Amino acid sequence: MTVVGVTIIPIMVQKYQSPVRVYKHPFELVMAAYERRFPTCHLIPMFVASDVVDEETSEDGSTNRIERRCALDVDAPRLLKRIAGVDYVYFIQKNTLNRKERTLHIESHNETFSNRVIIHETCCYSVHPENEDWTCFEQTASLDIKSFFGFESTVEKIAMKQYASSIKKGKEIIEYYLKELEDEGITHVPRWTPSSLSLPLPRPTSLSSPPVLPKLAITPAVSIPLAAEAKDDKLDADYIKRYLGDLTPLQESCLIRLRKWLQETHKGKIPKDEHILRFLRARDFNMDKAREILCQSLTWRKQHQVDYLLETWSSPQVLQDYYTGGWHHHDRDGRPLYILRLGQMDTKGLVRALGEESLLRHVRNTTSNVRPVSVWITVDLEGLNMRHLWRPGVKALLRIIEVVEANYPETLGRLLILRAPRVFPVLWTLVSPFIDENTRKKFLIYAGNDYQGPGGLVDYIDKEIIPDFLGGECMCEVPEGGLVPKSMYRTAEELENEDVRLWTETIYQSASIFKGAPHELLIEIIDASSVITWDFDVCKGDVVFNIYHSKRAPQAPRKDPLGAHGITSPGGNNVQLIDKSWTLGQDYSMVESPLTCKEGESVQGSHITRWPGFYILQWKFHNMPACSATNLPRVDDVLATLQVSSHKCKVMYYTEVLGSEDFRLLFSVQSTPVLSLTTPSSSSSSSCSVFFL
Template sequence: MVQKYQSPVRVYKHPFELVMAAYEKRFPTCPQIPVFLGSEVLHESRSPDGALHVVERSCRLRVDAPRLLRKVAGVDHVVFVQKNILNWRERTLHIESHNETFASRVVVSENCSYTVHPENEDWTCFEQSASLDIRSFFGFESALEKIAMKQYTANVKRGKEVIEYYLHELISQGTSHLPRWTPAPVWEEDAHRQPQDHSSLESKAISGAPSPGPEGVSTEGDKLDADYIERCLGHLTPMQESCLIQLRHWLQETHKGKIPKDQHILRFLRARDFHLDKAREMLCQSLSWRKQHQVDLLLQTWRPPALLEEFYAGGWHYQDIDGRPLYILRLGQMDTKGLMKAVGEEALLQHVLSVNEEGQKRCEGNTRQFGRPISSWTCLLDLEGLSMRHLWRPGVKALLRMIEVVEDNYPETLGRLLIVRAPRVFPVLWTLISPFISENTRKKFLIYSGSDYQGPGGLVDYLDRDVIPDFLGGDSVCNVPEGGLVPKSLYQTEEEQEEADQLRQWSETYHSASVFRGAPHEVAVEILEGESVITWDFDILQGDMVFSLYHAKQMPKSSPQDPGPRTSGQLIDKAVWEAPLVCREGESIHGSHVTRWPGVYLLQWQVHSPLSSVACSLLGVDDVLTALHSPGPKCKLLYYCEVLASEDFRGSMSSLESCTSGFSQLSAATSSSSSSQSHRSSLVSR
């Protein structure tokens, strides 16, 4: 398995020329990096005007590994080849390194760059990336992989400290500024060949260096600064920084325009102990859930019923001693059964989600207020009054559902849970709910029974006395509702509850579907006028799929035997595009098509396979049923589509970009339309 590392952008608040002088002091040896045994120059060249300086070195590094592993390998040091391309004109240094020792078994490559800060020309930016691919190493692949990455990341921070050490040394010796490069005088007889020599050397240099642009320091805010991470996200190890940057970059590639905040991404990484693949899977599922349930708009759209505001015994109350927002929940005083019967389970879930959304918003506010990263909040749970009536079976079932939703979509948002006045019935409740709570979350629970919370080691260790609520013996007047029994006269009838649940289900904007090989999922859209716009937005939750758009002669008919909306091959008139779009797992796609003909348009998703170029709609019912019972991949899809009048859509047409894939181009039939509608189809992968 290839291991990768990507650093954030590290900023030296010194000019490029001074940083280069400090960098050169690392050679030929560097006592500050003990594993660096020395180096020798293999090749060196300069352009005639001195603007480009290329140096190739052989560097020896000590193997910092267990004795057994060194004995098996038969070496005490490894050799790396490093190529430095210094461009004084552009004020850039690009560094490429790769291992020469065991190159057939282990492939290590590293790319570094020093560039001028895009907003301050007197500062210098540094970026570093590396990859490790252990193909074969005497059966010690896994051990070597862990040792190598541990040693590499340990030296990452040390490298930055070495540059700062030599910068300090230069400044202490009176060198705080170095002049910028100016072209060297060229003798008249050499003038005619300077452009050729310079061009040749520059082309060689650039071909071996990372291109500026995506790999350089961006001025568009798509890269993270190390100081920003420390200031706004907290202290992270080099590997944790790398995981954050890699996951963030992946989201930028697949979810354009919909990138979560860095604090949000970091929570999912922490929830999966910075295992990149697991965190990415968890985050993608959560993003799809947020889209399906429109959670991003919850704080603007959700207004709790008046009955919920009166009887829900929970609310925000200042912050704890660490600056975390404090939420107080008097569960023992709350009539959970009455609330469920009066407002329904869905309304309670919406309210719980709004509390979590508000908690994240308050964490951001406290981060700005206190000037340090605050990414989680504290909950004070008062259980006085908890009894067997709270263990009502539907209520416990609803509680478990809410815990599951919060655990999956708001990981690492709870910094501490203070449970006070836990009665004897609490162990029964804890036995029921604890299996649904992750181990990381359970570690944050502090449980106090009776009046244990009042003495040393109690609430005073986590809350200031002027924040402890009055009902717990503190000095703060708490405005959290006291709860109480909900009058039965306010209960909903069963018919009202069912109707409310159906309305909520019908109001869901996005739909989910499972797609099997040989049985595509199709959505038929009837167009009464030729000039309409079909828009779509879908996420591939599992598996790889192929998306196509067809025009049919008439509305397809479905039967109980069919797995979903189907149409026979004779009904299909034409494919709207020449080639279908292959969509990979995790991608988010949106697009549109300006219809040319009235009739029925079929949006079709099918499992991607070598045979996917043949439309599954052309298969008969027997073929479909056979495919359903045969082994094959199952894909999952979350989608939304809508038809708009062309005049309503035209104003937003320019906001949609066309992909370079063939799918976004017009088919021969479509492209024959008038030039005023040359862009009838648009597709964006985000």
């Protein structure tokens, strides 16, 4: 019997999901080993007893249902047991063994203190999807501590401790009994057949050679961060340990749950597991915080087309000549080494010649090369002086730090700051508040030539690759920098126009949605059977997406001057088209069922137009349903209401109109599954059709 313990937020249900464990043994043999855990198991000292309270077998013997009452001696302080008035905690476990389908489903819940603590666990043993001689084990659980005599935090810690100690033994216990069966000569149990009950018990046979698996289905998709096709695969425990490192059971749960959430909300455009794990580590495995910054980063990547920068953008010549940063070999552990000669960089000249946005794009282009491995950065500050504290230059540096921290967390292995001058503390005071605490711990700062001795640069980088300007013998190709000629400076107006051009150089547009002020987009259709496609991200708040049709054109776009509660709508990103005097069903009609989209979701879809005319795509503020007067509000509703209390939402969207032939051709070329693509038979009967680009 497994006891589940997870991190608890008071009055909130916490969930746990384990990775898939694989036993390289047939299902029937694993079941024989599993049954040896009852009525007690000496490998789990806390599992002291179990009694069968009910059992039922189908007529053909293929299905067996058994219910047990299990007693656990929880390792809790004697004072707490005395206050609670119990020595043992009792659980009810219901097992359903289907020999025909080769599955075992287990459900368990606590009987003791069920009015104060609710523990619910489901487990499943099943046949491996690609090797019928292997067995998979999956587990999910939830824990809800409502109240416990004021010891809620203590109960949480006890449950977590018990769970952490027992989860590690889960696989070992099955392996132990499998070995015990082997020692007894039982190495094969025949599969169930309709006549198997009348057959004598199987004779022990010799152990056969282990099956060879050509490829394992339970492995994560290997994909680029935003172009992966959604797969319903599951993470395997062995894969996690081999490729992602040792994680605690709770950390594994966070990774799996966040990955599953992304699969459900981002329609196949999910990052690699290593990428997700970095965001979790950056927020100490706080699911909500990690999900928030990861969604913001995915939106940022899409808006700035980061995954295509290497193909679509090249650095201006002035950056190639005067930007004093570049890659230089690897450290002793094989991690890429990036050298930045900040003291030799004319930050003022670069900003005056290029603008802040060009510098940011260069950083995006550089970081696009970063693989999911830790990177070493060496910053040489020789030459740093007060001219580097020029305010626009510092502002650009802070934006660069902000971009890297928000979108490339936990990619820094170590940062060595060498030859720090007296002015450095001033610069550090300005930039350090913008650097995450976990990242600051990776900084090593050396003043003067202290880095050349023991404990310095040679401890991390092989002597033969130390750059010549740092006292080594290796020629480094990083530009030496120097002052950018003033003849290359641009006027303030030119810089502003360039920054605006780079900022808006994207196929996506952004819009703000206020309570009472939706954002609407007009699309005129001349040929019936055209296809309107869309792709949008909900960056903030929850919205409702609608599509309407009208035979007559709306009036000129109306910008909402004041949002709800007198909030000024940002210029140009909130447009309303449907006149308040229009009547739904007369002046215009709904052609798709409303689609509610949650914050962080990425939505792609299409609509085949049935009539020519004017189509209006609308993003509307989602009002939370009012709580019933006779029922207490649910915690989720209360939290969601607080979350959207600002009465403002934000979306980033892209739309395109394709001819029906072009759309079919695009679908054929992409070879992607269409979930639904039907012409609506009435004005409001169809749902949003989703496809993957």
